[in-house]
Amino acid sequence: MSDSSGIKDMKAWLEGERSGLSLALNTARGGARIAETLGVLGRQGLGWLLGNRPPVPALLRTTFESLGTTYIKLGQFIASSPSIFPEEYVEEFQRCLDRTPPLPFHYIRETIEQELGQPLEQLYQFVDPKPLASASIAQVHSAKLKNGQDVVIKVQRPGVRNVLLTDFNFLYLAARITERLAPGLSKSAISGVIEELQAGMLEECDFIKEAGNLKAFNAFLRDTGNTSAIAPEPVMSHTTGKVLTMERFFGVPLTDMNVLKKYTDDPAQTLISALNTWFSSLMLCDFFHADVHAGNLMLLEDGRVGFIDFGIVGRIRxxxxxxxxxxxxxxxxxxxxxxxxxxxxxxxxxxxxxxxxxxxxxxxxxxxxxxxxxxxxxxxxxxxxxxxxxxxxxxxxxxxxxxxxxxxxxxxxxxxxxxxxxxxxxAPEMDMFSDNRLDMFGGADELPGGLLH
Known part of the structure; x- marks a missing residue:
């Protein structure tokens, strides 16, 4: 094959691969996001040429943090995957935190009113302008419904979905070009990993789907007779794809030992309840909670374990x-x-x-x-x-x-x-692999022969 025919083949292949990126670029915001991305990469590259040369993992982390939502999430994926990425990258990306400066409250008000079609005062008795939490995809505020029920409102940041689509299409095209130019990388399926991450993050932007996850998890708990755990019930009349209103839980994070002692005499048993609930969901629920960090598991005032934030879920055969x-x-x-x-x-x-x-x-x-x-x-x-x-x-x-x-x-x-x-x-004395109080197969009918128990 001649060089000219090889170039033609590459051009033809790129024509077929670039449709997703073209779609993103057809919007003003998409084009602006590509320009912003290239600007950050250009500044980092210029700094490198001028002699500012930190270790590559540190340079990559600071670049990801400068690029925002998509890349911060990607950095967190690297930090949590020691089996996939080199040790120095895993350690560096432990510092990649999903903490975003809070949006001014008028943005929150505008989004709620646009999504629910009524003035804020007609929808809620009270909404606290100070957020309970602020992350790259959404911001959370405490509130009361008109009937006096305590709730929290999860409000999506403006333009997040478009940023994710643009970023991931850009990353996917770059990965496909890399795989094309270096065929030896194709088995590592970089583009496949990017596709899976994109699917997960776009799912996280669909609050109707998250509300469905909450309802499904509570149905799973009822069907299995599990009274030791609970998830918040969504308020569907006040929920859309970008606004999720749900029951508010009162309790403490599962890792706050000093406060936990005021709620329970047996912290280990609380942990066992949480673990067995999660293991059971692997086989008996349509999905498992895929983000059980310290902020998403609570010991409630009534002694139950509260599972919150079902934006990220996984499914396993x-x-x-x-x-x-x-x-x-x-x-x-x-x-x-x-x-x-x-x-x-x-x-x-x-x-x-x-x-x-x-x-x-x-x-x-x-x-x-x-x-x-x-x-x-x-x-x-x-x-x-x-x-x-x-x-x-x-x-x-x-x-x-x-x-x-x-x-x-x-x-x-x-x-x-x-x-x-x-x-x-x-429970520092507990071994998840051998403790007979734990059922790693969640009550499934059959255990694989000779495993763990």
Whole structure:
């Protein structure tokens, strides 16, 4: 093939790939966002040329923070995925916080009134102008309905969805060009990861869907007879795609041990209730809560565990969850063959995996595997560099066999990291893998043979 024909092929391919970006650029806001992105990248590049050269992970983090919502979320994904990204990037992006200066209240008023079609005073008895929380996608305010019910209002920031669409189309096109120019990267499926992240973040912008998640989670609790946990009930008459009004919970975060003692004599049992509820949701609910950080789990005044903020949820096939359990179990027992079989089940691939070849490749790590306690794989603060490297090596070996671990794999690991922090505060003597008070398979009819219990 001649150079000219190769260039023509690339041009033709780009024509087919750029439709999403063109769609974003057709709006004034989309074009302005692309210009803003290029401006930030240009300033960072100029600083580099002029001698301002921090370590690459630090430079990337500050660039992401300058670019805002989409890139901050991407940075948090990197920070929570030690099995996917190099250690120095994971550590640096721990500093990438989703804290955004609050919007002036008149923006909140305008959005509520535009979405609900009435003046604020006709909709609510009271709305506190001072926000309870302010993040990159939404801002939360306490309020009272006309009937006196205490609620919170989650209000989407103006233009967030358009920014996400523009940013992700830009990132996707860049990833596809990179994969095209460096075919060896295609197995890592950079563009596939970006597509999955985009889908998750756009779902987070749909407050009608989040309200449906709240209702579905409470229905799951009722259907399973679970009286130890609860989620806020949405007020559908005061909810749209950009405004979510829901029941307000009163309680304390699960990690505030000093205050928890005023609510319960047995913090460990509270944690066990939360864990068993979450494990049960993996198999018996349509989704699992995928953001159980300290602000999203509360001990309520009546002793129940409150699960809040269902903007980020995950869904996992039973086979994939079984595969993860077998993966941890195989590491603990040093069973290389079972580890390879589990990786093939967990991962996403368009091609049939040669399990024998995968087993042989994993055997090269056998010395390191034999020294790892499986619980160390999910224990963030007890983790060490060797475990992070081992997970990265396993992921790389999987990629070499066409295996791409799905977004749910990272989401599940992230929740285990959160839960381990709860364990360290509330029940440091507890081992999630062996404590008989925990059911990691959430009451499902069948347990995989010989696993964990």
């Amino acid at each position: 039973r086979e994939a969850w079984d595969g993860m359990a077998k993966f941890f179990d195989a590491i603990g027992r040093g069973d290389i063959r079972q580890m390879a079989e589990a990786m093939a089940v967990i991962g996403m691939t368009r091609e049939e995996v040669d399990v024998d070849a995968l087993t042989r490749d994993i055997e090269s790590l056998q010395g390191a595997l034999g020294q790892v306690d499986p619980s160390a794989l999910i224990q963030a603060d007890r983790n060490d560099k060797e475990v992070n490297r081992l997970l990265m090596d396993l992921v790389k070996i999987g990629e070499g066999h066409g295996i791409r671990f799905p977004r749910e794999f990272a989401l599940l690991l992230k929740q285990f990291l959160y839960f381990d922090r709860y364990v360290q505060v509330l």
